Amino acid sequence: MRFRTRFGYVAGALAASTALLFATASAASAGSDGGSVVDPTRGATAWFKHYGDVFWVEDTKADGHSAVVRVYVPSVGIAHNLFNPDGKGTARYKSYGTAIPEGTTVYYQACIGENGNKTIISCTPGWAKGVA
Incomplete structure (x- = not known):
C-alpha cells in the first residue's frame, strides 16, 4: 500500500510538471507566420x-x-x-x-x-x- 501511495504521489507530480511544460511551450510559441x-x-x-x-x-x-x-x-x-x-x-x-x-x-x-x-x-x- 505504501508503494502505491508513493507511486501515486510521483505520478501526480510528474503529470503536473508535464502540464506546466506544455502550457509554457504553447504560450511561448503564440506567434504565427503571415502568408506570402x-x-x-x-x-x-x-x-x-x-x-x-x-x-x-x-x-x-x-x-x-x-x-x-x-x-x-x-x-x-x-x-x-x-x-x-x-x-x-x-x-x-x-x-x-x-x-x-x-x-x-x-x-x-x-x-x-x-x-x-x-x-x-x-x-x-x-x-x-x-x-x-
Whole structure:
C-alpha cells in the first residue's frame, strides 16, 4: 500500500510538471507566420516570420523599380517601408526583435517604389497579417 501511495504521489507530480511544460511551450510559441503576399503584376513578394519578428521583401520583376514591404504595427506605433533596390531575384529583411511584443498582430503589404526618393508607387490591395 505504501508503494502505491508513493507511486501515486510521483505520478501526480510528474503529470503536473508535464502540464506546466506544455502550457509554457504553447504560450511561448503564440506567434504565427503571415502568408506570402505575391504580386506578379507589380513584381514584389512580401512575408512575415514570427520568430524574430522578421519582414521579408523579394523583387520578382526586372522593371527598374524597387520591391517594398510596407510594415504596419499600430499597437506599438511602427509604420515602416523596407525597400529592396538590389534587383530581380534578390530579397531583403528587417528584424524587429523585441520591439514588437509577443501576441501582437502585424500587418504588411507588397509594393513597388523608387528607392532614391523613398516613394511608393503601388501596393497590393488590403493588408496581410501575422502574429508576433
